[in-house]
Structure formats: C-alpha cells, structure tokens
Amino acid sequence: EVVRALAAEDSTRALPVDAVSFQDEESRFVGCLGSRSLIGALTPEMEHAAVDSDGVALIDALREARLADVPRLRLSRERYAGFIEAHIEQGPHLEDAGLRIGVVTGIVGLRSIRFVFRGQQNHAGTTMMARRRDASTALYELANHINIAFPKVAAERSVWTMGRVRVEPNATSIVPGYAELDLQFRDQSETPLDAFEAIVARLVSEMNARGGVTIEALPTRAPIAPTRMDAALQTHIEAAAERHSPGSWQRMPSGAFHDAGIVSASIPSAMLFIPSLGGISHDFAEDSREEDIVLGCQVLADAAASILLDANAGSARDCATTR
C-alpha cells in the first residue's frame, strides 16, 4: 500500500522502493528464515538440520513448494539506503502512554535454557517424602527461586518467562521421575542477561549439591545479541511521526525479536511500531485500531521518501520496507 501510494504521487514517483515480506519469522523451521536467507546468514548446515515440530524437514518442505532448485535472493548491500520494518508493538507501552507511534531504538537480546530434572518415578502413596527423588518438586523450587532472584538484578525492561513445562509421566498418583522446564530471558543490554545466567548457575549448582534430583541446564538455541537500530534512519522516522502525529510518538526498544534485527547486520535498519489493543500479543485477541494502521502507513511512506531524497542527494539507492 505504501509503495503504491509513493508511486501514485508525482513528488515521490521517482523514488525507488522495494517491498519485502519475509517467510517464517516465528520459526516453524528457523527463526527469521526469510531475512536470514536474504542476507546470507542461513548456512547450508542450518538448512539441512531444520525440522518443524511435526518432524517435517525444511528441505522436504522446499521441495514440495517447488522452491528447492530456485536460486536464492541475496541482498546487494550497495543497492539499498536502508531497511524499515513496520510492526504492531505486541506490547502495552504505546497504549499505556497514550501514544500512537514508536520509533525503535534497538531489539533486545535473548537467551534461553532448558532445565532437565532427573529423579526416580515412584508410587505416590507408598514412597515416603524423605526418600523421594521427585523431579517436579525440584522444578517448582527452581522456577520459584528464579522468580524471586531475578528481580534483584533485572533492568527496567528485563523479562523472563518459563512457559513450557514437561512432567513425566504426568499423572496425579505418580511421583515424577523426569521433568523439563524452559527459561527464556531478554534485555536490551548484555549486563542483566549475564546476571541472570549467573543466578541460574548458582541455583542449579546448589540444588545439585543437595543430591536427590539432578538438574542439567542446556541452551535451547543460539543466544541472540541485542542489536541497535540505525540512528540516521531513526531520525527520518521521528520527523515523519512528528509531522503526522505531533507529540504522539516515542523512542522505545523492541522486546520482541524481528527481521530488522537480522537485516541490521547487513544494511542500516530501523523499525516503527503502532499500538496493540490491550497490549495483547501471541493470542487471537491481538489487534490494532484502524486509524493507527493508517497513521503507521503514512509515517512509513513519509520516512521512506525522506530517506531516499536524502540518499539521492548522494547517489540513487533503493529503500526496502516491510509490512
């Protein structure tokens, strides 16, 4: 829509813009599959190892979609002045502050750990408490201690989540012998992430020293480092936001991961947010107001135009935008 509007307007018709829609940011196979592929960060090893949760291999899915032998697009850095991604905030900050546009300063880093608890499965009536090696008891204790200890070293916007649990055999009348717990934590800076990791290491080693249940802490994915959005591109978006929605925008970090975090490794990248209704995300209730979507498109179009006019003062380069 933004590209169509730019092409329809006499003053912006000459500006070269590419629109891109990336595949599989949410990681059916590999997180940010499309942007990784575009900048050449999707290695053949990753491509061959990737399998979805139903056991379908990425290479088989590519073959079925008749994409296996299609040559891969590769971003040519010299063609682009930058990349702008527009997105719903997926959080409550804009709505809470009564603002309508967020100019993203950076994207948080993310680390995640899977805890594996090994005890002894047994009868819930005859196995006395002192003798139990109950994997779920250890899980509840570690999780609750993490929730007590993390706030003491957290930064203002640090978040952590333990949203996936597996207990075996997961029966009311059986002392569990095996359990898993996933912990994920994010911040804009490495400092609290390092502090969280140190707390986890201490808690696990204290609990392992007591004996009974043994706990292993395994990384579940490669850590994602915090990334900064390009300062010059941010200035263009801010100017456009101020023009269309004076006083109703703010700079803010992104707590969610986005393709711009990948693309920023290759060309200058930036992002803008519009508000989420109720801050709800990853739920069917996720939504935005129509007028905020329209405003976001205006700011995006305007920022893209001013970036390209600036760049054309030097040489003619494209500006890529998404959504």
Next chain:
Amino acid sequence: EVVRALAAEDSTRALPVDAVSFQDEESRFVGCLGSRSLIGALTPEMEHAAVDSDGVALIDALREARLADVPRLRLSRERYAGFIEAHIEQGPHLEDAGLRIGVVTGIVGLRSIRFVFRGQQNHAGTTMMARRRDASTALYELANHINIAFPKVAAERSVWTMGRVRVEPNATSIVPGYAELDLQFRDQSETPLDAFEAIVARLVSEMNARGGVTIEALPTRAPIAPTRMDAALQTHIEAAAERHSPGSWQRMPSGAFHDAGIVSASIPSAMLFIPSLGGISHDFAEDSREEDIVLGCQVLADAAASILLDANAGSARDCATTR
C-alpha cells in the same frame, strides 16, 4: 495357587475358599471398579458417568466385552468369614527393615485437589513483568509453598504429590494464560489431611487476594477416608507370618489404596504385603524376590486355613482371598 494347595492337602481340603481377581483397581474408568461392584457400591450414576482418558465410556466397553447384560455378582455377607488381599508392598519399608511380611493395619485416606490458574496469555518479550498475569509463575509459587508448608504439619507417614501439570499454550516464548496442577495427599488419620487442606485454603486465598492470576481449587475425586483392617483377621495373619518367618514381619499401614479398603465396608478384611525390590512401584522396574512371593503364599494359605478353622468352630463360612 493358594486355593489349589489348600484343596490338595488332606487337612485343609474341606475348607471353603473363594479366590477373586478384581477388575480395574487402577481406575481406567472408576478406581476399584471390581470391588465396588461386588459390594454394591458402584451406583448406576457412576457407571453411566465413567469415561476413560481416551473418551471410551464404561457402558460401551462393557457392551463390547459382551458384559452389558450379564447379571452382576453381589457379595453375600453371610457366606464369608472375611477377605484377605495379598499384595506387593509398593514401597521400601519392608526391604529397609530387612523384613519379609507386612501385616496391614489400615489403608490411608486420600484427598486430591486440582488447582486451575487463569491469567492472560501474552508475548514473552513485550509484556513487562509488572503487567504480566502469568499462570505458570503462580503455579510454581503455590507448588513450592505447599512443599515448604506441608512438612510443618505432616505426620510421620504423610505423603503429598504434585505429579500432573498442564500449562497452556506450553511454549517457550509465550506467557501462559492458563495452567492446572494436581495435588494429592494421604495419611492414616484425618488430622494431617485436614491440616493440609487448611494450608491449601490459606495459600490460595492469599494469592487470590494479590490479584493478577486467579486460582480455583477443585476436588478431583471423592475423598477416600482412612480404613482399618479387621483386628481378628490381622491376628491370624500375624500367627501365620511368625510360623513361616519368625521375627521377620511387622504391622504396617498401607500408603497405597487397595480393594481391601472397599471390601472392608462390607465384610471383615485384611491384607498382607511382601517386599518390593528397591521400593519401586508404578514403574516397569517394580519387582519382588521369588522366595518372598513363595513365603507370601504360604502365609496367605496358612492364615486362610486358621481363619476358616476358627469360623467353622461356629458355622461353616467361606474365606475369600485375592492374589
């Protein structure tokens, strides 16, 4: 085997014994289905409501097994001097004490509660900690607090277990909006069971008062009251144990539930245990030594004979034994 041995021996051939093997003690449909049916405690309502975990209804299973129209056996109380059940201990007490026979004094009572946690599902990156209504965080806190508080009011052999957890949508990157936790607790006396229930009520009401996640505590099954085994029958088993294994037996409660707990509501009932290897139960590793099985059969046969000889001093009555 015991009944065959009694029938083969001149001195016991005349003693009338029934052997019974009960269906579904472990509750595919209803716990202790067979013994409940035999004593008339399986109501038509229970029979119609019962469904297994795959959604198969008991009445359909009965129809498929061609048992739907077969008249139900009903225990006639006046025919029996009593009921003796022989069982593996399913616990470590006999092995730990170096003993070979346990004479069961009573069967523990059992209560169970399902906690339902309702919060708000959300994005694990953008939803700040202060704003979260994380169902799993509340679950870990309640479970860990139960594990800290219960030992303060527990009796020597009280046990409690939280072996079943459900977290939705159970994904690493999503703040869970819904969770379930099952708590089960057992003791020989109602006193610690009442104390556990009071602790649970206090913890739940404290957490609900804080707001955020709401917790409901629902009973998952009808409570089972502690039951006593018949004293006269116990004396016969003790005498038989002392005869075959002098000094190597003890009185003990059963921490697991058994059909004898049901049958004791109708006729005098008793139980004997043989040791479990390593105290392991509800696991494929559950086992007993061959010589303990043989000894258990000798004690069972001998006890049945002496009970019947005693009863015959009055009138001729059968003695039912299982396994």
